[in-house]
Amino acid sequence: MFVRKSAPLNLVLDEPWLEKYSDKISLRWSKYQSAIQEIENFCGDILEYGSNHQFYGIHFESWRNGWVYREWAPAAEALYFFGDFNDWDRQSHPMKKNPRGDWEIFLPFDQYKDTFVHGSKVKVHVIGANGALDRIPVYITRVIQNDETHDFAGQVWFDSPFPWTDQDFSLAESRKQPLIYECHIGMAQEKLGVGTYQEFEENILPRIKSAGYNTIQLMAVMEHPYYGSFGYHVSNFFAPTSRFGTPEELKSLINTAHKMGIAVVMDIVHSHAVKNVNEGINEFDGSDHQYFHAGPKGYHEGWDSKVFNYSKREVQQFLLSNIRYWIEEFHMDGFRFDGVTSIMYLHHGLFMDFDNIDLYFDSNVDDDAILYLQLANTLIHKLKPQSISIAEDVSGMPGLSRKIEDGGIGFDFRMAMGVPDYWIKTLKHKQDEEWDMFELWHQLSNRPVKEKSIAYAESHDQALVGDKSLAFWLMDKEMYFSMSLLQQNLVVDRGISLHKLIRMITLSLGGEGYLTFIGNEFGHPEWVDFPREGNNWSYQYARRQWSLVDDPLLRYRQLAAWDKSMIQLAKDFQVLASQHARQLHLDPNKKILAYERAGLVFVFSFHPTESFSGFAIQVPWPGSYQMILNSDEEEFGGFERLDASTTFLTNENQGLLLYIPNRTMMVLKRKD
Numbered sequence: 001m002f003v004r005k006s007a008p009l010n011l012v013l014d015e016p017w018l019e020k021y022s023d024k025i026s027l028r029w030s031k032y033q034s035a036i037q038e039i040e041n042f043c044g045d046i047l048e049y050g051s052n053h054q055f056y057g058i059h060f061e062s063w064r065n066g067w068v069y070r071e072w073a074p075a076a077e078a079l080y081f082f083g084d085f086n087d088w089d090r091q092s093h094p095m096k097k098n099p100r101g102d103w104e105i106f107l108p109f110d111q112y113k114d115t116f117v118h119g120s121k122v123k124v125h126v127i128g129a130n131g132a133l134d135r136i137p138v139y140i141t142r143v144i145q146n147d148e149t150h151d152f153a154g155q156v157w158f159d160s161p162f163p164w165t166d167q168d169f170s171l172a173e174s175r176k177q178p179l180i181y182e183c184h185i186g187m188a189q190e191k192l193g194v195g196t197y198q199e200f201e202e203n204i205l206p207r208i209k210s211a212g213y214n215t216i217q218l219m220a221v222m223e224h225p226y227y228g229s230f231g232y233h234v235s236n237f238f239a240p241t242s243r244f245g246t247p248e249e250l251k252s253l254i255n256t257a258h259k260m261g262i263a264v265v266m267d268i269v270h271s272h273a274v275k276n277v278n279e280g281i282n283e284f285d286g287s288d289h290q291y292f293h294a295g296p297k298g299y300h301e302g303w304d305s306k307v308f309n310y311s312k313r314e315v316q317q318f319l320l321s322n323i324r325y326w327i328e329e330f331h332m333d334g335f336r337f338d339g340v341t342s343i344m345y346l347h348h349g350l351f352m353d354f355d356n357i358d359l360y361f362d363s364n365v366d367d368d369a370i371l372y373l374q375l376a377n378t379l380i381h382k383l384k385p386q387s388i389s390i391a392e393d394v395s396g397m398p399g400l401s402r403k404i405e406d407g408g409i410g411f412d413f414r415m416a417m418g419v420p421d422y423w424i425k426t427l428k429h430k431q432d433e434e435w436d437m438f439e440l441w442h443q444l445s446n447r448p449v450k451e452k453s454i455a456y457a458e459s460h461d462q463a464l465v466g467d468k469s470l471a472f473w474l475m476d477k478e479m480y481f482s483m484s485l486l487q488q489n490l491v492v493d494r495g496i497s498l499h500k501l502i503r504m505i506t507l508s509l510g511g512e513g514y515l516t517f518i519g520n521e522f523g524h525p526e527w528v529d530f531p532r533e534g535n536n537w538s539y540q541y542a543r544r545q546w547s548l549v550d551d552p553l554l555r556y557r558q559l560a561a562w563d564k565s566m567i568q569l570a571k572d573f574q575v576l577a578s579q580h581a582r583q584l585h586l587d588p589n590k591k592i593l594a595y596e597r598a599g600l601v602f603v604f605s606f607h608p609t610e611s612f613s614g615f616a617i618q619v620p621w622p623g624s625y626q627m628i629l630n631s632d633e634e635e636f637g638g639f640e641r642l643d644a645s646t647t648f649l650t651n652e653n654q655g656l657l658l659y660i661p662n663r664t665m666m667v668l669k670r671k672d
Contacts, residue, residue: 011399011407014450016358018398024361025399025407030369032374037376050320050379053238053374056102057139058122058156069124071313072136073285076128081105083122083153085115089135090125098369101285109149118158123415130277136236138281138318142247143223143239143497152225152279155242155367162251164331166258170331171386174215174263177577178388178413178513179567181213182459184220185244186227187528188518190546192539194227197249201256206261207546211343211521211560212567215263215337216546219460222269225279228530230460232338233305234269235280237322240330247330248268249608254331263333265388266326270319270376270441271339272305282306291315301514302350310343311368316365319372320379322661327383333350334380334388337411340400341393343369354395370409377410388412390454401451416453416511419444420462423502427473432494432608433466437588440606443580445508453533455510457502459517463528471523474498479525483548483555494608496555497663499523500562501604504631504665509595509604512576514567522549522560558637565636567665573598585617592660600628603660611641611661622650630666642666 009029011023031198039049056070069081078096081638084105086092094124095103109114121144123134137141139153188204189195208216223239233239240250247365273291274280281291291296291314292306300307304451309315326332346364354360373391380389391400391411396418402408422443426435447453463469471479482489507514525548529541549556570576578598585594591606595616601619605612617624625648632638641661648656648668656668 001149007186007403009407013400015398015448021357021361028367028370029404030374031371032449035371036378043345046320046375046379049317050324051316053139053325054087054155055303057137057141057238060158064106065110065113066103066106068106069094069095069137071103071124071443072101073103073126073128073290075287075290076103076126076285078127080125081122082125084120085112085122110301116156118156119262120156120236121153123153126284126286128283131282133277135284136279138284139238140236141238142242143236143279144242153353157247159247162248162255164251164255166255166331169261171263171388173261174333175386175388175412175573177570178215178263178454179213179214179570180265180454180513181208181211181518182217182219182515184230184460185218186600187530187542190543192543194243195246197253200244201249201253205253205257205260205262209260210496211564212571214261215265215333216257217267217515218263219267221266223288225264225274225276228532230530232269233576235274235276236566237281237318238325258331263388264331264388265334266332267338268326268335269338270308270322271337271342272300272303272307275299275304275306291318297346300348302348303342303601307348309575310366310372316372316375320375320584322419323376323379324383327380328389333384334390334412336390336392337373337376338392340373340391341395343373344393344397345395349395352395358607358649360395360397373409373411374404378404382409386392390415392417394418398448399451413452413454413513416447416455419455419506419510420458423457423470423506424462424473427470432606435591435606437586437591437593437606440505441583441586441593444505447511449580452513454513454515455506456515457506458520459515460528463520463524468527469520469524470502471495471499471520471525472527475523477525485553485555492555494663496523496559497631499559499663500631500636501606501663503563504566505593505604507570508575508597509581514570514576516563519544519617521563522556524548555637562631562636565629573600575600578670582620586617599670601625602665603668604665605657605660605662607662609662611659613659614657615660616653616655616657618653618655619650619668621670622654623672624649625656625668626671627666628669630664632661632664638664647671
């Protein structure tokens with residue numbers, strides 16, 4: 001029996017500035033408790049609540065010796081199942097409706113064993129208030145597109161049990177300190193075309209393993225009709241996109257990643273759905289309010305898509321079943337929830353600055369959506385206790401990555417979305433001599449102590465056409481002409497120096513996890529632009545040019561070497577799993593910043609021209625220190641101005657006297 005807490009929850013106790021909103025935070029906790037109680041009364045527990053995919057869709061029932069297809073469509077007038085098995089006859093196979101709004105049809109094995117076969121195509125003809133339309137079953141697990149007509153159809157997929165060999169894989173390291181490699185299967189190859197699951201497994205996973213990352217974040221896995229949407233306009237929630245291959249090939253990719261010690265987190269899109277009627281679930285039963293809010297409330301103006309009604313039991317069950325399906329069927333290790341800001345607020349965060357605390361608790365907050373996110377995190381961690389849930393939120397909602405019983409929403413991590421915005425704004429609007437060290441420290445270190453963040457200098461958002469990657473902001477067209485080791489270029493020298501510093505300070509100061517986007521770790525020179533009418537359906541920018549980093553005569557290799565060393569440092573010393581950094585020195589004029597984290601001393605110079613000799617940095621402990629990494633090594637594109645063999649002794653003021661070249665950073669470790 002749940003009892004409402006009368007005392008302030010831990011979130012409020014830890015964050016006194018929230019005391020004014022203590023009652024509202026407690027109300028969220030109480031609403032969650034009541035919801036869990038209702039779920040248990042309704043069906044036993046949340047796992048059963050999230051099992052609709054085991055009932056709806058197409059299943060073989062051995063006790064009846066045949067296939068059953070079920071669909072929830074309460075407002076529909078009639079449903080007819082059709083496809084290859086009945087020569088696409090829209091009238092010959094009517095489905096029966098029960099009082100709950102479930103439709104069902106049974107196909108006896110003996111009668112259909114030769115026509116209802118693996119790989120055959122199916123649809124459902126739905127008659128409703130919006131007319132008579134051919135639809136794709138909502139819970140279908142595979143969807144394919146006709147190359148000639150471009151029409152999408154469901155595909156019957158009787159896959160045999162996959163031979164998983166990942167039983168010994170542990171998520172402990174990824175959960176403790178996620179080092180995330182964000183990637184898109186289709187654009188991961190160098191060829192001018194769509195990459196496959198198999199090619200990714202064979203060609204890209206070894207690169208990720210070699211680079212040291214312990215987690216991959218897969219984008220665009222859920223089926224989507226428009227390739228150029230980056231996978232964010234989902235049409236078929238239970239179908240891994242067939243563009244990249246078969247479900248078995250995706251399972252093989254994940255199984256191989258696990259054998260390499262790499263966790264697999266999936267981008268899950270529960271913030272909205274594609275509005276397409278032909279391919280998606282919009283108006284499936286003829287109404288505009290089956291899965292989504294009715295009328296304008298159900299339309300997302302910013303994304304031209306549909307908004308889920310999270311207050312509806314059937315919608316909760318649909319989305320929670322989707323989570324369970326991906327974990328159990330594909331062994332996903334967690335999820336990065338897209339568009340959490342849009343989920344939590346009725347205004348979806350559009351044109352909002354979130355400069356007032358009241359905005360986190362006013363009438364524009366969708367309490368039903370908050371509850372759904374709490375239920376989603378409950379289900380995830382009950383299914384797989386060590387799994388990782390990450391929220392993409394730009395608003396800064398308090399408690400987003402705190403435990404639900406503390407007054408939080410239950411995510412393990414939140415994306416530090418302000419960090420890449422800060423870097424882009426800095427590079428775009430400030431000269432090097434105008435960089436503000438106080439602002440830099442604040443942007444990267446100002447976060448709640450008990451809310452874990454994934455820091456990143458850039459993700460896919462910054463790499464999209466219309467924006468520029470950090471490398472392109474730094475070096476622009478010189479990346480095409482001046483990246484050879486055989487030539488010197490001041491623009492490239494500056495760009496490589498700052499690229500290294502930006503990534504290292506973001507990793508070591510900005511969060512409890514770190515993320516990079518595929519190719520950006522070596523300064524990929526081009527943006528991402530998927531084939532579309534505006535670029536004459538070209539794949540030129542929907543790929544990754546690995547030949548650049550593989551070429552020993554190009555400087556991309558130096559950036560990759562730095563990234564690998566940086567990631568290895570984080571792993572060797574568990575930098576991101578340690579407490580927040582403590583500042584040791586900040587000089588706004590000399591643009592030097594030093595701090596301690598994980599027992600290491602990090603020293604950065606962002607000064608564009610001056611180097612400093614005998615510069616005193618106070619350190620936490622007296623003794624002798626060794627330089628274990630510095631960005632000025634030749635291997636990393638530096639100028640070899642530092643002697644890594646030097647031992648530094650603290651003076652009477654417990655300080656180290658250092659030579660700090662311009663635009664460099666060093667990491668020092670106490671020897672004893």
